[in-house]
Amino acid sequence: MLELKQFRHSAFCLKVRMVLQAKNLKYRVIEIIPGIGQIGIFRLSGQRQVPVLVDGDNVVPDSSTIIRYIEAEHPNPKLMPDNPKQAAQVHLIEDWADTTLAKAVNKSLINAAAIDPELRNCLLPQEAPISVSQLMGNLPSQLSQSYIKITTTKSIPGTA
């Protein structure tokens, strides 16, 4: 069965789940604990970010790459337009959402979580050990801001 390694609050992971659902595919979700859990992600995929889709021997990181992979492996129902101009527009909108929009959303999330211990805990997987959620709840806001920044921010070349 397809396996999606994810952070449950990640918009990139939601994007993949929406495509899996639109394609009516069965899949299992594996929640990754930000930080510690990413060691396993690195071992598996050679990079540290989620989402990562595992399909038998195929390990596919990056939401956009995953979606192209799913579209190629499971063409029905078709999600990408055949018309090259329309397909280019889809890629442009996707790229804008993954960079400019995602950066603004992340910034707001980081600021909100830095001042709200309850929100910080909601961002952790439900399976997270109690010690990790206690630590997140008790972190001073500056420190938790750095932690959340590290574990949610997509690196956009050329941006700070």
Ligand SMILES: N[C@@H](CCC(=O)N[C@@H](CS)C(=O)NCC(=O)O)C(=O)O
């Ligand atoms: N290019 C990636 C970006 C994924 C991404 O930024 N994932 C974040 C979670 S929302 C992540 O894994 N952050 C942890 C890290 O960068 O260490 C995609 O589209 O899937």
